[in-house]
Amino acid sequence: MSILKGSNYLIHKFPEHEIGTPTLKISDLGYRFDHVDALSGLTFEISEGERLAVVGPNGAGKSTLFKVIAGVFRPSQGTVEIYGMSQKVTFVLPMYHSVIRWTGPSR
Numbered sequence: 001m002s003i004l005k006g007s008n009y010l011i012h013k014f015p016e017h018e019i020g021t022p023t024l025k026i027s028d029l030g031y032r033f034d035h036v037d038a039l040s041g042l043t044f045e046i047s048e049g050e051r052l053a054v055v056g057p058n059g060a061g062k063s064t065l066f067k068v069i070a071g072v073f074r075p076s077q078g079t080v081e082i083y084g085m086s087q088k089v090t091f092v093l094p095m096y097h098s099v100i101r102w103t104g105p106s107r
Helices: 062-070
Strands: 002-005 010-013 024-033 036-046 077-082 085-093 097-103
Antiparallel strands (some): 002 010, 024 036, 024 077, 085 097
């Protein structure tokens, strides 16, 4: 994986992946705020060319899901894989900025 740095952003370029590898794979994902499960047991895959809508009322966990996928929040359980690479949050900076190391492919 290579990282390109712009003035205000980082772009992650993932290595070539096997055909058929899901673009995004969420397995048994969970996240807790104190004693409240914001996400629990969430599992799905999105392959190249597919789309998925995330809808729900306020407080349903939509923003939390995207923050976990982006690596801003560390999941309480489960895994997030992008092109077969699983994320490892190495440390979290103030204001939810994370440094993420991607490892993989996980098989």
